[in-house]
Amino acid sequence: MATHVKEYDLVLDSQKLQAESHFPGISYDDFDRGGRISPWKICRMFEAGRAIPFILGDFLDRSRLTSDKAGLFVLGGEYYFDSCLWDATRKYNFFPYKVTLEVINVGQSSLTFRQVLINKLDNKELATFYMKMVLVDLHTKRPIARPQWHQEKFRHLQGSQDDRVKVLLNAKLAVPEGAFQAETLVVPSDTDFNGHTNQASYVRFCLDAAEAANKAGFLQYVDGDICRYPILKISISYKGETTSGDRLFTSVWQDDLSPQVLNFATYRAEKLVLVVSITFKPKPKPRSVAKL
Incomplete structure (x- = not known):
């Protein structure tokens, strides 16, 4: 793994189905030319909120699920931004934040997640990301079924909470x-x-x-x-x-x-x-x- 993940504060539940990654704050480079946090930096914040649990916490048994032959890739998703996000930096010169990660549905080869970006000073939810990932054969580039042990372990998560992502991915x-x-x-x-x-x-x-x-x-x-x-x-x-x-x-x-x-x-x-x-x-x- 070429990605370098610092020892950020990470909280995992006992079953590794929910995680919280804590960050000290934002920096000068997080702003765009208009003076607000840039949307692409928010995407990176959510990315960090996934990478840390997966890499440091072995979230969802990632180390066993992926290998040099199979990897997890994002199919798509929806970001929702609260209006208070764009004014947060004007209200607070500095604010620490956390990104939560929760598994909300599993499929034969896919996993659907809900992430929330939260301002730790007032506990407001600034943004939410619903995302679907798929297990892919790195040689054929095609989706493959999750191993039987992984399907059995997380069978209780099968449901219909990912309908919004399905509609998005199938849109013409x-x-x-x-x-x-x-x-x-x-x-x-x-x-x-x-x-x-x-x-x-x-x-x-x-x-x-x-x-x-x-x-x-x-x-x-x-x-x-x-x-x-x-x-x-x-x-x-x-x-x-x-x-x-x-x-x-x-x-x-x-x-x-x-x-x-x-x-x-x-x-x-x-x-x-x-x-x-x-x-x-x-x-x-x-x-x-x-x-x-």
Whole structure:
């Protein structure tokens, strides 16, 4: 494992079904050009909140489940952001936080999780991430069934709490004609220890494409830099993997019925590799002035 995980404070329940990873605070590099915590940094916070329990705590018996022949990969998920997240850094100059991790469903080859980012100063839930991972054969790149011992041990977790993720992963997509398109070259610093483009990097690619579309006059909803618009939700579905040196093309367009929703489709050559939907906080309606 090439990833380096520091000895952060980790709390695991006795069955390794729930975990809490504690972090001392945020840093200068966590902010974007608009002065808020950048959405891709929040994605990295959730990633750290998974890596620490898996690596330090052997969460879900990961060391036995994965090997040099099989690995766990994210299929997709949904991020929900509370409005207080974007104002937290203005209320607190510094705040420690924790990320909880809970298994909410298991399938033949998949595992579904719920993560919550919590401000430890006031115990407010700042963001939530529902995510599905799948066990993959590293040679064929195809999903494989979890070992029998793992299925038996966690059989009691089978249920239907992952319906929202299923709907997301099975959603159809049609890129409209005339959608704005942005080009991105994946560089080594965009990748993770598997050599694949990191989840947070994809979110940054999409938001960069959105601002490029905004500057080109394709977004009627946006007034000013898009980074100043708080995000309420990000839905993301991975259709393929990309690596350093790949040239990606991301189409971005506004939803016909809800202009505060931006849709994204990313391609490598002709292959679809990513589908994303980002919901921004609606602009406040101007107050009407009563006529005398």
